Amino acid sequence: xxxxxxxxxxxxxxxxxxxxxxxxxxxxxxxxxxxxxxxxxxxxxxxxxxxxxxxxxxxxxxxxxxxxxxxxxxxxxxxxxxxxxxxxxxxxxxxxxxxxxxxxxxxxxxxxxxxxxxxxxxxxxxxxxxxxxxxxxxxxxxxxxxxxxxxxxxxxxxxxxxxxxxxxxxxxxxxxxxxxxxxxxxxxxxxxxxxxxxxxxxxxxxxxxxxxxxxxxxxxxxxxxxxxxxxxxxxxxxxxxxxxxxxxxxxxxxxxxxxxxxxxxxxxxxxxxxxxxxxxxxxxxxxxxxxxxxxxxxxxxxxxx
Amino acid sequence: xxxxxxxxxxxxxxxxxxxxxxxxxxxxxxxxxxxxxxxxxxxxxxxxxxxxxxxxxxxxxxxxxxxxxxxxxxxxxxxxxxxxxxxxxxxxxxxxxxxxxxxxxxxxxxxxxxxxxxxxxxxxxxxxxxxxxxxxxxxxxxxxxxxxxxxxxxxxxxxxxxxxxxxxxxxxxxxxxxxxxxxxxxxxxxxxxxxxxxxxxxxxxxxxxxxxxxxxxxxxxxxxxx
Numbered sequence: 001x002x003x004x005x006x007x008x009x010x011x012x013x014x015x016x017x018x019x020x021x022x023x024x025x026x027x028x029x030x031x032x033x034x035x036x037x038x039x040x041x042x043x044x045x046x047x048x049x050x051x052x053x054x055x056x057x058x059x060x061x062x063x064x065x066x067x068x069x070x071x072x073x074x075x076x077x078x079x080x081x082x083x084x085x086x087x088x089x090x091x092x093x094x095x096x097x098x099x100x101x102x103x104x105x106x107x108x109x110x111x112x113x114x115x116x117x118x119x120x121x122x123x124x125x126x127x128x129x130x131x132x133x134x135x136x137x138x139x140x141x142x143x144x145x146x147x148x149x150x151x152x153x154x155x156x157x158x159x160x161x162x163x164x165x166x167x168x169x170x171x172x173x174x175x176x177x178x179x180x181x182x183x184x185x186x187x188x189x190x191x192x193x194x195x196x197x198x199x200x201x202x203x204x205x206x207x208x209x210x211x212x213x214x215x216x217x218x219x220x221x222x223x224x225x226x227x228x229x230x231x232x233x234x235x236x237x238x239x240x241x242x243x244x245x246x247x248x249x250x251x252x253x254x255x256x257x258x259x260x261x262x263x264x265x266x267x268x269x270x271x272x273x274x275x276x277x278x279x280x281x282x283x284x285x286x287x288x289x290x291x292x293x294x295x296x297x298x299x300x301x302x303x304x305x
Numbered sequence: 306x307x308x309x310x311x312x313x314x315x316x317x318x319x320x321x322x323x324x325x326x327x328x329x330x331x332x333x334x335x336x337x338x339x340x341x342x343x344x345x346x347x348x349x350x351x352x353x354x355x356x357x358x359x360x361x362x363x364x365x366x367x368x369x370x371x372x373x374x375x376x377x378x379x380x381x382x383x384x385x386x387x388x389x390x391x392x393x394x395x396x397x398x399x400x401x402x403x404x405x406x407x408x409x410x411x412x413x414x415x416x417x418x419x420x421x422x423x424x425x426x427x428x429x430x431x432x433x434x435x436x437x438x439x440x441x442x443x444x445x446x447x448x449x450x451x452x453x454x455x456x457x458x459x460x461x462x463x464x465x466x467x468x469x470x471x472x473x474x475x476x477x478x479x480x481x482x483x484x485x486x487x488x489x490x491x492x493x494x495x496x497x498x499x500x501x502x503x504x505x506x507x508x509x510x511x512x513x514x515x516x517x518x519x520x521x522x523x524x525x526x527x528x529x530x531x
Contacts, residue, residue: 129418131387137387137390137393138393140386141383141394144390145383145385192383195381198354198355198370201371302357303354
């Protein structure tokens with residue numbers, strides 16, 4: 001069993017090293033990011049504890065993947081496997097539990113603890129093979145895959161926008177719109193197989209512009225239900241909503257140029273750091289986007305001659 | 306036409322392809338044979354400009370890659386894309402409009418299902434359909450017959466004959482000799498990263514016999530099967 005944990009640690013370290021950073025530095029960065037996000041969430045909305053618990057449970061759902069656990073069954077005895085799964089879930093939700101206790105959300109923390117413990121005994125087939133219809137099928141790829149992978153979260157965010165209106169909380173509505181853009185950023189985090197870049201009969205510049213055009217258009221399609229809902233009840237906030245939507249689109253563009261600037265490698269820590277800094281000072285994107293666009297063109301030259 | 310001159314490819318210090326000189330003409334089908342690790346896939350990747358290399362690769366259409374249909378031995382599929390969307394993705398990439406997709410679905414694939422849940426053979430058939438719908442002029446088929454059922458093997462053989470009659474350039478690698486002898490005009494033997502021998506149609510039986518002799522030899526005797 002010890003070997004399993006050592007292997008997990010090695011795999012995580014390798015991922016950080018592949019991304020071009022020292023694991024210790026990455027851990028510190030993740031810790032700062034986690035605390036920062038948690039403080040921001042609890043500062044922004046009174047529903048933070050539920051969103052927080054939901055996020056933590058989503059992670060345990062990932063750990064309940066049937067294929068992964070079927071493989072572990074072939075490696076470990078039943079009682080060892082139970083220990084591994086309980087411990088794995090506890091380690092995953094521990095930071096969330098700690099922060100919930102710090103925020104004195106004792107009931108939510110207890111429920112989260114209980115549910116994550118029970119999740120250790122559940123195997124879920126997380127690969128849903130039911131074809132989920134998407135409005136993005138005529139230009140398939142990032143949005144088709146991303147929408148299907150996170151459709152339940154997208155529905156959840158639309159519901160959150162509804163709650164914001166019902167509770168007369170405009171900030172929560174804006175937060176919901178922001179979350180949709182955050183999900184869209186997630187569609188662009190993983191580099192695709194090089195074949196899917198190579199197939200394009202486009203120059204690097206045209207390839208990137210086409211990617212950006214589709215991403216902006218589809219992001220607007222995805223966010224428009226939440227925007228219309230919030231806008232209907234807060235018409236006087238039109239300017240602010242438009243600003244958030246524009247900023248969201250710029251972040252999506254940043255993700256695209258950032259991804260292809262290092263393609264086929266994964267985005268590095270510096271790029272993520274830039275993203276975090278830009279979250280606090282969005283005008284920085286006006287410098288970062290042209291810079292990474294130029295780097296992407298250079299990087300893609302060998303594949304899209 | 307694809308012309309390769311003085312092609313060399315190294316991975317670190319290891320030389321994978323050495324002094325490759327060959328011309329692939331229009332309206333002809335070429336077979337590339339060689340043991341695992343001989344350099345076949347690397348050669349295909351060089352032709353497709355997926356690898357950097359030393360030497361020259363020229364073609365009558367430019368850039369070559371925009372007219373090339375490339376079938377990998379193990380095509381990669383995204384987890385949540387249907388067969389139909391995969392075909393559309395590959396055609397969009399070449400600015401090709403596809404109409405009447407069901408009619409063109411000659412392998413009768415379940416196009417409304419996720420491609421990632423297809424069997425190995427179905428995945429290969431989907432990838433072949435996609436590069437055919439792209440309307441390419443050059444084709445590289447890396448192991449097109451592997452994992453595919455007998456009926457589909459017959460269809461693939463006919464497809465290759467059709468491509469030849471349409472004056473396309475076709476390059477195939479296969480470990481099943483009969484599939485090559487049925488479809489190819491020439492077969493080139495790649496060994497240790499270099500072309501060591503070429504055979505035209507009349508010499509195919511000689512190639513098969515010599516391959517059997519070299520590869521099998523007296524190895525079976527070592528098993529002492531009784």
